[in-house]
Amino acid sequence: MAWLDTACTAFEGSRCISSGTLKDVALATKPVVDRWASSISPPPVLIFDDATSEVIELDWRGTLADFVTRLDAQDHAMRSATPEPRAEAEAVEVPRGPGRPKLGVSAREVTLLPRHWEWLASQPGGASVALRKLVEVARLSSEVKDRVRNAAAAGYKFMSTMAGHEAHFEDASRALFAGDQAGFEAQIAGWPADVQVHLKKIFKDAFAA
Numbered sequence: 001m002a003w004l005d006t007a008c009t010a011f012e013g014s015r016c017i018s019s020g021t022l023k024d025v026a027l028a029t030k031p032v033v034d035r036w037a038s039s040i041s042p043p044p045v046l047i048f049d050d051a052t053s054e055v056i057e058l059d060w061r062g063t064l065a066d067f068v069t070r071l072d073a074q075d076h077a078m079r080s081a082t083p084e085p086r087a088e089a090e091a092v093e094v095p096r097g098p099g100r101p102k103l104g105v106s107a108r109e110v111t112l113l114p115r116h117w118e119w120l121a122s123q124p125g126g127a128s129v130a131l132r133k134l135v136e137v138a139r140l141s142s143e144v145k146d147r148v149r150n151a152a153a154a155g156y157k158f159m160s161t162m163a164g165h166e167a168h169f170e171d172a173s174r175a176l177f178a179g180d181q182a183g184f185e186a187q188i189a190g191w192p193a194d195v196q197v198h199l200k201k202i203f204k205d206a207f208a209a
Contacts, residue, residue, distance in 0.1 A: 003078045004022050004023040005021050008021075008049050009048050010026075011162065012043055013043035013044060016194035016198065034060075046161070048158060050201075053161070055161070058071070151205050152206050163192075166195075172187035172188050179206075179207070181203075
């Protein structure tokens with residue numbers, strides 16, 4: 001994915017300016033930055049990566065045309081610096097019996113204890129089928145845990161940046177890590193509306209899981 005296609009959200013203080021791809025959000029944010037350019041105490045204008053809540057730093061200087069040129073140049077530089085993903089090794093085709101579909105499986109060595117092989121051999125379809133089922137279950141289980149952990153980390157990072165000074169921040173943090181959605185939403189109810197909306201978007205997967 002191109003750097004400028006990164007999903008992100010921009011804030012002017014606690015007000016959401018725009019959400020979408022980085023290019024669209026940056027273009028919507030540039031006039032806001034320019035409007036505050038001569039102010040002694042402007043509100044913070046920040047763009048957050050939606051997936052990680054990392055702040056995306058941009059060079060806002062110059063005209064809109066200058067800004068767009070720099071954006072495109074940075075995107076091109078990041079594309080050039082990122083190696084192309086290597087093609088996956090071609091799967092080893094195992095001999096197929098009559099009517100057996102081509103699964104695209106790879107034959108690789110697996111080391112198990114004798115009792116494990118005995119149990120696998122007793123399963124319907126034999127060891128290979130049983131192993132594939134076990135791996136798929138583990139993969140799906142890990143996927144959910146990873147999504148929850150990543151959402152919690154991203155949400156807490158955003159909270160710390162945007163709402164660390166808000167009332168009930170510590171209570172909201174405890175509710176977050178306890179998986180208490182109702183308690184969390186009750187603690188942030190007095191926070192700025194746009195901050196609440198963004199936090200609920202980040203935590204959607206985590207609390208659902």
